[in-house]
């Protein structure tokens with residue numbers, strides 16, 4: 001049983017997908033805590049409703065980024081997770097907490113990385129006029145949205161799409177993408193070593209496709 005800590009800043013639909021998959025017996029894992037930089041995040045309510053410990057703190061009550069990250073990861077570490085999942089966690093994590101956790105920290109990002117890092121990815125995709133968009137799950141490194149990608153899901157960009165329509169199409173694929181990736185990790189099939197992702201022992205040359 002994989003012990004998962006989830007970091008979330010908002011709505012928490014990816015968290016809910018994890019909780020539901022565990023409840024339905026399709027993910028051999030346990031969410032050992034949900035941690036947020038936004039005390040009002042709906043994700044915290046979803047955690048409590050599922051009987052999962054929820055923790056939140058405001059970055060502005062800490063003097064520096066490092067101080068906040070330390071407080072956050074003191075709480076995370078106390079839950080003894082095998083894996084930390086950033087699921088809609090909208091705050092940059094500093095190198096001091098990321099580097100020691102290489103291979104045990106993943107993020108879901110709403111674009112086909114390396115395209116459209118950062119914020120407003122759906123707006124970026126529409127502005128660029130791409131015909132395909134999607135979501136990526138990647139190992140977190142100190143480089144923003146730059147860590148090696150494990151798996152991606154693709155969706156078409158359709159004529160008439162606005163940001164909301166495109167975001168909804170991507171989100172519908174994020175949930176199964178995240179659950180599948182977590183299942184591979186729980187089964188010990190995906191590892192990260194020396195900046196390289198290994199799947200079933202072989203270096204991954206391009207992201208798995210879902």
Ligand code: GAR
Pocket residue numbers: 008009010011012013014015087088089090108109110118135171174
């Ligand atoms: C998701 O689309 C996730 O990929 C994105 O925020 C949304 C959170 O939704 N994450 C990022 O943009 C990370 N930079 P949720 O709170 O309903 O899971």
